[in-house]
Structures are given as structure tokens and as C-alpha cells.
Amino acid sequence: MKKFLKQFFLILISVITITIITVYIIELVHELLICINHLYQMVVNEMLVGTNYVDKVILNMNLNKHAA
Amino acid sequence: METKQTSLTPLKAVDRIQSIDIMRGIVLFGILLMNINGMALANAYGDPTVSGGATGWNLYTWIATNMLFEGTMRALFSLLFGAGMFILLNRLEKKGAGIKAADIYFRRLMWLLLFGLIHAYLILWTGEILFAYSLMGFLVYTFRNMQPKKLIIIALVLLSFGTLWNYADYEENAKFIKNVSIAEQFKSEGKPLTDELKTAQIKWEELQKERSPEAITEYNSNMQKEYFSVVAFLAPINIYYGKLYSYRYDVWDILSMMLLGIAFFKLNILSSEKPYAFYFLMATFGYLVGLTTNYFEIAYIMKQNFSWLSFSKTNITYDLGRVAVAIGHVGLIMLFCKSTILSQLKKALGAVGKMALTNYIMHSVIALFIFTGAGFGLFGAFQRHELLYIVFAIWIFQLIASPIWLKYYYFGPLEWLWRNLSYQKRHPLKKKNWAQKK
Numbered sequence: 075m076k077k078f079l080k081q082f083f084l085i086l087i088s089v090i091t092i093t094i095i096t097v098y099i100i101e102l103v104h105e106l107l108i109c110i111n112h113l114y115q116m117v118v119n120e121m122l123v124g125t126n127y128v129d130k131v132i133l134n135m136n137l138n139k140h141a142a
Numbered sequence: 143m144e145t146k147q148t149s150l151t152p153l154k155a156v157d158r159i160q161s162i163d164i165m166r167g168i169v170l171f172g173i174l175l176m177n178i179n180g181m182a183l184a185n186a187y188g189d190p191t192v193s194g195g196a197t198g199w200n201l202y203t204w205i206a207t208n209m210l211f212e213g214t215m216r217a218l219f220s221l222l223f224g225a226g227m228f229i230l231l232n233r234l235e236k237k238g239a240g241i242k243a244a245d246i247y248f249r250r251l252m253w254l255l256l257f258g259l260i261h262a263y264l265i266l267w268t269g270e271i272l273f274a275y276s277l278m279g280f281l282v283y284t285f286r287n288m289q290p291k292k293l294i295i296i297a298l299v300l301l302s303f304g305t306l307w308n309y310a311d312y313e314e315n316a317k318f319i320k321n322v323s324i325a326e327q328f329k330s331e332g333k334p335l336t337d338e339l340k341t342a343q344i345k346w347e348e349l350q351k352e353r354s355p356e357a358i359t360e361y362n363s364n365m366q367k368e369y370f371s372v373v374a375f376l377a378p379i380n381i382y383y384g385k386l387y388s389y390r391y392d393v394w395d396i397l398s399m400m401l402l403g404i405a406f407f408k409l410n411i412l413s414s415e416k417p418y419a420f421y422f423l424m425a426t427f428g429y430l431v432g433l434t435t436n437y438f439e440i441a442y443i444m445k446q447n448f449s450w451l452s453f454s455k456t457n458i459t460y461d462l463g464r465v466a467v468a469i470g471h472v473g474l475i476m477l478f479c480k481s482t483i484l485s486q487l488k489k490a491l492g493a494v495g496k497m498a499l500t501n502y503i504m505h506s507v508i509a510l511f512i513f514t515g516a517g518f519g520l521f522g523a524f525q526r527h528e529l530l531y532i533v534f535a536i537w538i539f540q541l542i543a544s545p546i547w548l549k550y551y552y553f554g555p556l557e558w559l560w561r562n563l564s565y566q567k568r569h570p571l572k573k574k575n576w577a578q579k580k
Contacts, residue, residue, distance in 0.1 A: 082284040089280045
């Protein structure tokens with residue numbers, strides 16, 4: 075009985091750990107993909123309206139510098 | 143501990159228990175019969191009034207599937223999975239595999255975990271069960287040497303916990319509905335709402351919104367978008383299920399049935415070795431208790447006009463009904479296996495069962511192409527009874543394709559892959575190649 079309980083709780087802890095790690099990894103990947111998607115959409119939108127994305131970022135940075 | 147690595151090979155065709163394969167084939171078809179509602183309709187797996195139609199043939203379909211199949215097919219699938227994992231472990235341990243048996247067993251489950259994640263997030267089936275089977279399979283390991291009587295008692299205790307939790311949920315939901323009606327009364331009388339009543343009202347509005355035709359239209363349109371948009375749309379739903387289900391349902395619903403499966407196997411019930419009278423009594427008792435319970439549940443829901451609370455209330459007896467019907471199904475299927483009738487059909491069903499993982503994933507792949515925007519984008523386009531035609535077509539296809547595949551190959555493609563990954567060894571797939579090597 076003691077051996078059974080020891081084995082059971084050891085496996086139970088492993089199962090809980092695996093579940094938590096898996097869910098967290100999935101959430102992390104999910105968030106990462108959302109970020110990549112936002113970035114992608116932003117770049118595509120900039121390209122579609124014909125503005126140079128990098129130039130605009132530099133422009134914004136300069137404006138912020140002046141504002142500061 | 144002595145380990146004989148040379149003898150550690152997958153089960154050969156002649157060693158397989160035909161009745162278990164036939165049962166697995168039947169259950170796999172039953173699983174599709176239920177899953178198709180979730181694969182093709184928005185939020186309509188349980189409540190038919192949300193989408194898919196709730197009158198005429200749609201209503202009859204809902205009644206018939208809920209009387210005979212809801213929860214019972216999942217129960218039998220879990221039962222067979224438990225028995226299957228026990229057979230694997232038992233066979234390896236008998237061969238003197240020692241610690242290597244546990245190694246193969248847990249590696250098999252870890253790969254199943256990965257298959258489950260791919261199935262849910264990339265093949266896009268939110269009702270996916272392999273992930274849960276993998277986690278519960280880990281726990282099953284500890285119970286492998288237990289006597290059948292003890293296994294049955296533990297399974298019943300686990301099921302009782304699930305029932306108690308359902309009851310606690312119902313009590314909470316009844317209180318919530320009461321608060322909603324008080325809030326409405328207060329509002330009509332112009333009285334201010336307490337925080338509790340405000341929360342109840344907001345929650346109720348959200349629930350109503352989820353079930354509204356506008357929300358269903360939006361859900362359908364999200365499912366009809368291109369593949370990656372559907373992946374993004376379903377990911378939060380999958381994450382939600384992954385977080386909640388493992389402790390709320392899987393332990394009581396799945397693990398209990400896996401343990402019952404091992405007990406049934408140890409008692410030689412699943413190998414159709416018991417006399418006809420035994421299975422006849424099993425079927426009669428199971429159906430008598432199960433169908434009666436299910437009938438009262440369905441009648442109550444319909445009498446309450448499919449109210450939200452009626453579903454919660456009938457959940458209290460849900461496990462009693464579904465497990466009893468599942469036991470009835472075991473009796474009936476074993477009677478079918480023992481009989482000499484329809485031998486060609488049995489052979490075909492056995493082949494479907496042997497390729498259960500491939501066929502199960504195939505259901506989701508077919509659904510992906512029919513219902514989501516990755517294919518025809520027909521999500522929400524069919525009524526509940528019309529989905530039966532698709533189910534029957536898939537049944538017929540798999541009944542024909544599975545025996546043909548197994549004529550030329552030893553395993554289904556996914557079974558082969560799973561075995562190779564579990565044993566860390568490439569097994570022959572083509573029958574001809576194996577014969578040449580020999």
C-alpha cells in the first residue's frame with residue numbers, strides 16, 4: 075500500500091507538472107504568434123499604403139526625441 | 143532487474159483480441175456520431191436550440207443520439223484505452239521487460255500528448271481527447287496490478303466524485319438563476335441592485351449573448367475564414383479546455399472508465415469469453431437503468447423548454463445514465479462478437495478498430511476540409527439531421543478502406559508512427575517487405 079501511494083503521488087505530481095508546463099508553453103506560443111501577427115499586419119499595412127515602415131519608425135523616434 | 147530487449151516488439155496480428163478490435167471500431171463510429179455536432183455546429187453539442195435545429199428530424203436526431211450515444215461512446219473509448227494500455231504493459235512485463243516496460247509505456251503516452259496537442263491546435267478539433275488520455279494514462283500505471291474488485295470500487299468512487307461536483311455546480315447555478323430573476327424583479331420595480339445581483343445579471347447577459355443568433359453567425363463566419371485565422375480563433379478555446387477539463391472532468395469521467403476497462407479485461411469480459419447469458423444480463427441491466435435515466439433527463443429538458451438550468455440539473459444523473467448504457471453496449475457488442483452472424487461486417491469493424499488512431503484523426507481531418515475555411519467552409523451550413531449523412535458516408539468509407547489498407551500493411555499509418563516513436567525502432571509497415579526479410 076505504501077509503495078502504491080508513493081508511486082501514485084509521484085505520478086500525480088508529474089501529471090500536474092506536465093499539464094501546467096504544457097498549458098503555459100501553449101499560452102506563450104499563442105502570445106508570441108499574436109505579437110508576430112500584429113507586427114506582420116503592421117508591416118503589410120505600411121507597405122500597402124506605400125510608406126516606408128522603417129523610415130516612419132525613425133521619424134517617430136526623432137519626434138519623440140524632440141518632444142523629450 | 144533483468145531486461146530482455148530483444149523480445150520487445152509490438153503485438154502481432156494473431157495475438158490481438160478480435161472482440162476488442164470490433165468494439166473499438168464500433169465505438170469509434172459512435173464517437174464520430176457525437177463529435178460531428180461540435181465539428182460542424184457552433185455551441186450546439188449539448189443544447190440543440192443554439193444551432194443546428196431543434197424541431198422535427200433535428201429534434202429526433204438529438205433525442206436518439208442523447209439516449210444512446212452521448213457520453214457512452216466516450217466512456218467505452220476510455221474503457222478500451224485503459225484495457226489497451228494494460229495489455230501493452232502486462233505483455234511487456236510478462237516478457238521480462240522490467241523497467242523497460244515502464245519506459246515504453248510512458249514514452250508512448252508522451253508522444254500521445256504531442257499528438258493530442260497537434261490534433262487540437264493544428265487539426266482544429268476542440269473536443270480532442272488524446273491529450274486527456276495521455277495524462278490519465280500516466281495515472282493508470284499505478285493501478286495495473288490491482289485486483290478487479292478494487293479497481294471497480296475506485297472507479298465508482300471517482301464517478302461519485304464527478305456526480306457530487308455536478309450536484310455542487312447545479313446548486314450554484316440554481317442560486318445564480320434565482321439571483322437573475324431577483325435582479326430582473328428589482329430592475330422592474332426600480333430598486334437598486336446589490337453587487338451580487340449585478341454580477342449575476344452581467345453573467346446572464348453574457349450567457350445569453352453566447353447563445354444568440356448574432357453570436358452564432360459570428361462564430362460560423364470565424365470558422366469559415368482561412369486556415370490560420372481559424373487556428374487563431376480556436377486557440378483560446380483549446381487553452382481554456384486544456385486548463386479546466388483535466389481536473390474538472392478528466393479524472394472523474396476518463397480515469398474511472400480506464401480503470402473499469404482494466405477490471406473488465408482482467409475479468410475476461412472484453413474478450414467475449416463469458417457465456418451468452420452473462421452478456422445478455424449485462425445488456426438488459428445496463429439498458430434498463432441507463433435508458434430509463436436518459437429518458438427522464440431528456441423528457442425533463444424538453445419539459446423545461448431546453449432551459450439553461452435544466453441541462454445543469456440533468457447533469458446530476460448524467461454519469462449514472464451514460465455508464466449504465468455503456469455497460470449495456472458492452473453486453474450487446476460482446477453478444478454480437480460471440481455470434482456467427484455478419485462475419486464480413488465484423489472483419490471490417492475489426493480493421494477499423496485496429497486503425498483506431500488513424501481513423502480517429504481522419505475524422506478531424508475530413509471535418510477540417512468540409513467545415514472550416516481551409517476547405518469548403520461549410521461550418522454551420524448543415525442541420526443536425528443532415529450531418530448524419532456525412533457521418534454515414536465516413537463510416538462506409540472507413541469500413542471499406544481499413545480492411546484494404548490492412549491487407550497490404552501491418553498497421554495504420556499513425557499506429558505505425560506511434561509504435562516507432564514508442565519503441566524507438568523502425569518497424570516494417572508493408573507486409574511484403576516483412577515477408578521478404580523473413
